[in-house]
Amino acid sequence: MTNKVTHRVFRILVYSVMLFLLIIYGKRNNPTITLAMCTANPVEYDNALLEIANEITVKSIHDNSIIIHQIDQDYKVVGIFDDISENDFIALKVIFHKEGWLELLDYKVADKRRAKIWISVLPLLLVIFVFFKSYKFNLHACSFSRRN
Amino acid sequence: MADLLTHCTLGYFTSRHISFKDFRVIYYLGIILPDVITRPVYILFPGLHDYTVGMHTPVFLILTCLLLSEFFNQEIRKTVLKFMLMGVFVHLLLDLFQRHFIGGYYWLYPFSWHTFEIGLYWPSTPVIMAPLWILLIIATEIFFRYHSRKA
Numbered sequence A: 001m002t003n004k005v006t007h008r009v010f011r012i013l014v015y016s017v018m019l020f021l022l023i024i025y026g027k028r029n030n031p032t033i034t035l036a037m038c039t040a041n042p043v044e045y046d047n048a049l050l051e052i053a054n055e056i057t058v059k060s061i062h063d064n065s066i067i068i069h070q071i072d073q074d075y076k077v078v079g080i081f082d083d084i085s086e087n088d089f090i091a092l093k094v095i096f097h098k099e100g101w102l103e104l105l106d107y108k109v110a111d112k113r114r115a116k117i118w119i120s121v122l123p124l125l126l127v128i129f130v131f132f133k134s135y136k137f138n139l140h141a142c143s144f145s146r147r148n
Numbered sequence B: 001m002a003d004l005l006t007h008c009t010l011g012y013f014t015s016r017h018i019s020f021k022d023f024r025v026i027y028y029l030g031i032i033l034p035d036v037i038t039r040p041v042y043i044l045f046p047g048l049h050d051y052t053v054g055m056h057t058p059v060f061l062i063l064t065c066l067l068l069s070e071f072f073n074q075e076i077r078k079t080v081l082k083f084m085l086m087g088v089f090v091h092l093l094l095d096l097f098q099r100h101f102i103g104g105y106y107w108l109y110p111f112s113w114h115t116f117e118i119g120l121y122w123p124s125t126p127v128i129m130a131p132l133w134i135l136l137i138i139a140t141e142i143f144f145r146y147h148s149r150k151a
Helices: A003-029 A035-040 A113-134 B004-013 B024-036 B039-044 B046-052 B058-069 B074-096 B130-150
Strands: A048-052 A057-061 A065-070 A073-078 A090-096 A102-109 A135-138 A143-146
Touching: A003 B046, A003 B058, A035 A048, A035 A073, A113 A135, A113 B004, A113 B024, A113 B039, A143 B074, B004 B024, B004 B074, B004 B130, B024 B039, B024 B058, B024 B074, B039 B046, B058 B074
Parallel strands: A073 A102
Antiparallel strands: A048 A090, A057 A065, A065 A073, A090 A102, A135 A143
């Protein structure tokens, strides 16, 4: 292997390791309290303030509460909700209670979230298409080069 | 985050200069990169969200651009890195102006978990403007092609 190739492989390894460490560091040291953490240790997180928004949908609506769904789990949120529908994506500020229910402080419906996802797909596909039209991958050199 | 159409529209109007001619698509790759490496992960696998918290951040994205540029021919590697980083920068600049109900972006990660934003628009606002973005791009393309044909 030439020096240049060796250096390139070394750089790829270094960048990859650094990225991996950053991902692990983020997972381990994120100060945000999650519903999963509360569910796993309800006594420890009793009366904890939570700010949650990760893929939360409204499962059902009742008189003074709603049921939300996040990652295979349902949770009851007690509070007054206006202008909300089933299957809405929602962000919440709540207090977790050790019995497993959530007390609503504030909420926001993630308006047009599905539309946002769908209108992001077209430019993504376009960029990928134009990229592969402009560049070809050389397996031997393991690199992209411009097409003529 | 703003949607990718809004990000690409900003990319379109910031890449009109001739210097972008040969590497415009790399610039667009940089523009979509921050969302492409994070959103599909936690939309499709919400349980993996915690692994992505540090990814939509300047330090992570600079390293990602460095890594990705290594997979380009040596002659163009530095130029690819430059245009990709420019695209990432423009993406993050637009996201800085976004408003969050909760949370935000960790601009100083991994050195700090502090978030800050200018907060001019909600995430849904650019979605409403999508038809306008498309019209503006089409009108600009027609304008420049008509004038270049005349010249």
